[in-house]
Amino acid sequence: MQWKQDFTPIADHLWLSAIVALIPILYFFWALAVKRMKGHIAGVTTLLLALLISVIAYRMPVGMAVMSITQGAVYGLLPIGWIIITSVFLYKLTVKSGYFDIIRNSVTSITEDRRLQALLIAFSFGAFLEGAAGFGAPVAISAALLVGLGFNPLYAAGICLIANTAPVAFGAIGIPIISMEGPTGIPAMEISKMVGRQLPFLSIFIPFYLVLIMAGWKKTMEVLPAIIVSGVSFAVTQYFSSNFLGPELPDILSALVSMFALAVFLKFWKPKSTYRFSTESEVAATAQAKAVSYTGGQVFKAWSPFLVLTAFISLWGIPQVKAALTGHYEGTNGLLKLINSIGYHLTFMPEVPGLNNKIINASGQPIAAVYKLELLGAAGTAILLAAFVTKFIVNVSWKDWGRTFIETLDELKFPIITIASVVGFAYVTNASGMSTTLGMALAKTDALFPFFSPFLGWLGVFITGSDTSSNLLFSNLQKVTATSIGMDPVLALAANSSGGVVGKMISPQSIAVACAAVGLAGKESDLFRFTVKHSIFLIILIGILVFLQSNVLSWMIP
Template identity: 75%
Template sequence: MTWTQQFTPVGNSVIWSSLIALIPILYFFWALAIKRMKGYMAGVTTLLVALAVAILAYKMPASMAFMSASQGAVYGILPIGWIIITSVFLYKLTVKTGQFDIIRTSVVSITEDRRLQALLVAFSFGAFLEGAAGFGAPVAISAALLVGLGFNPLYAAGLCLLANTAPVAFGAIGIPITAMEGPTGVAAMEISKMVGRQLPFISVFIPLYLVFVMAGFKKTLEVLPAILVSGVSFALTQFVSSNFLGPELPDILSALVSLFALAIFLKFWKPKTTFRFQSEKAAHEVASASAEPRETQDQPAFTGAQIAKAWSPFLILTIFISIWGIPQIKTALTGHYEGANAFLSAINSIGHYLTFMPEVPWLNNLILNGSGEPIAAVYKLELLGAAGTAILLSAVVTKFIVNISWKDWFITFNETCKELALPLLTIMSVVAFAYVTNASGMSTTLGLLLAKTGALFPFFSPVLGWLGVFITGSDTSANLLFGNLQKITATSIGMDPLLALAANSSGGVTGKMISPQSIAVACAAVGLAGKESDLFRFTVKHSLFLLLIVCVLTFLQSNVLSWMIP
């Protein structure tokens, strides 16, 4: 028996149907921002609310609603949960073997200033990981690094989510952009050019905004030269690479240029004062007042070889996830390579046996979309091709570099899994909620409402992307979900459809920091399971502010700045 999605199930009205479709989203906001529920409780109850709305209001068969939730829960485990487990595990290995003490010292040797450390780790290094891997790894790893450096866990998670705004649209080797080409028929290179004429304005602003959130206006001005080096180098590289090379490399190139530019600049320039958090200042004053000598106040000296060894787990991680992101290799890892290369064919043979795509029972091809076409539903289990597997292999190589026994290696892995049990439940439930929302048609209902804004649609166009990423946790998914709707609506009102597609992706990046998935991932990485409501309250105002900037920019580009459209 098939079921056809109905996008206006309540009185055949988009407005009334949208109000009903908003119930799970508003409930989630209430659960975290006002009720301050623990993440797993907010996730599970939001899923139940979404199921109720899907079944009662949208008349979705209960079997289909629950099976779509199961599809989302499985995706929450693999690849998302798998990335979190392996990322935190790799970090814990460096801590347990004492290597992270050397990493901390090496960063401090560049700068002891917390503002500049945030730019180096959260902004530049996080953007590099976003470009190479995506799917939660950048926030998980960079936030864990900041905590190891001495940042408050909540602050570290929040700053990394905020910093991750700049690179998301070109994440994971440009997948969000290239994925939009299929359903819209617009060349990925053209979309890349337009996104590259929007996001650099955000990218150059993020370092300034990041430091302002940390330290306030006065302390931000103290490090303005460093902020400009970081932001301008990133934004210029992002513009040039997205407009002349394509969507695959902007993040990686921009991050590397920004990272090295700032590190070199800090060799010749230092801020007048060294910024530390209030808790650190208090501890520093107590230490200074002590009559006993404190040799530990001086940073121990490490050789270049020791520093290289300490950083090697993350260098190896970078190499592995970069390899995993290469399109031809990724195709082979998932058993879909059809070329003649002998090496890739060998990998393809292994990937074929480690890739499982079972159909979701009572769901696959049984839901018909608005055009009457069946929607495929499979459990996507790519064991070898998952980014988390690349990170696990990095941890295996790291075992030999840091000389930890297999016994301690497995004990650490077991400890990591136990610590992340509740965060994984949170991730599974919120991804399940996203799948129910999409399968029932609730997401499309909300998209249709925004599409009815007429002449104001250029302003509201980025809101569709923001909403899509909030629901799905992925700019790629949001682009697939609303890309065609953006194109059709833009054409009908006289807006350039290329601008609308770019706005969907650019608006989506501002929703990443409040996506339930992102919140759960960030809290899991820094050991704040159960504190998701605090992190959500920290990020939501910044998300809305940055979304407003993108909305205004898109509206201007549709009118007075139309010359910026390729």
């Protein structure tokens, strides 16, 4: 039996259908922001509500709706949940071995100022990880590092989520941009150029905004020179790399240039006062920072787990290597062919029973549905290998290594339930047609569509947790709508991706990942309340920028 999606199931009326489709999203906002439910409870109840609406209002067969949830839950476990488990595991190894004390000391030797530490780690290092791996790794690792340095866990998670906006569109070696070329037929390079003429404005603003959130206006002005160096170096590199090299490298290059520029600048410039959180004792913090002096070799060894992590993640991100790890390599390189053989046997793509090719989309085509299990190719496996190498670097016993892994699994059981449930929610929302209904409603805004175009991407990332998924979901709708109202389709596609980046900080997946990384399981509502106002503010700014680029600044469109 096949079932065809109906995007206007309520009285054949788009706006009534959109209101019904919006109910699970509004409920999730209410559950976290107002009711302050624990994340796994909010996630599971939102999932159940979406299931009911998909069956009752959208008349989706119960079996198909349930199986779409299982497809999403599996994806929530692998690769997303797997990344979180291995990231937190690696961090805990450095803490238990005592090497994180040296890492903390090395960062404070560059600067003891919390504002500048946030720029180095949350903004620049997080952007590097986003460019290399994507998914939840950047927030998980950078937030854990900040907590280790002494940041309040909620602040660390929130700051890293907000900082992660600047690089998301070019994350995971440019996949969000590249993914739009297939459905739309518009070259990825053209989309990359346009995104590179939007996000640099955000990249300059985000470092300033981060420090403003942390310390207020007066304390932000104290470090304005460092903020300018961090943001401008990132933005300029992002513009040139996205416009002249393509979508694959902007994050990695921008992050490296930004980190290097800020570190060098801090050799010659210091703020008038050293900013610490009100809960910290300045005397104690200064004494701790200056009590021990480590050699260059000790510092290098302490950072080695994260250097190894960077190497593995970067390797996993190379297209040819990624193809081999998943059993899809077709080249002649002997080593990659060997890896391909292993990857082929560790990649499983079983059909989702009762769902694969059973749903017919608006074009009359059946939608394939498989469980995507890339055991070797998953970024979490790269992080696990880094943790394996770390065992020998920090010299822990196999017993302690295994015990730490079990402790990590125990700590993350509720966050993993949250992630599996919210990804299941995303999948049933997409499979039933609810996401498309919401997209079609926003597309009806006519002359104001350039302003609302980024909101589609924002909504897509909120639902799916992924800029790539949002781009796949709405790219063709963006192109068709833009063409019909006289808006350049390249601008609309870029707007979808640029708008999506600020939806990441309120996505249920991202919230669960960040809370898991800093030990705030069950506090997802607090983090959501922290980020939601910033997300709404930033999406409005992006909407204004896109509207201006469509109507006044059209010379910026490639």
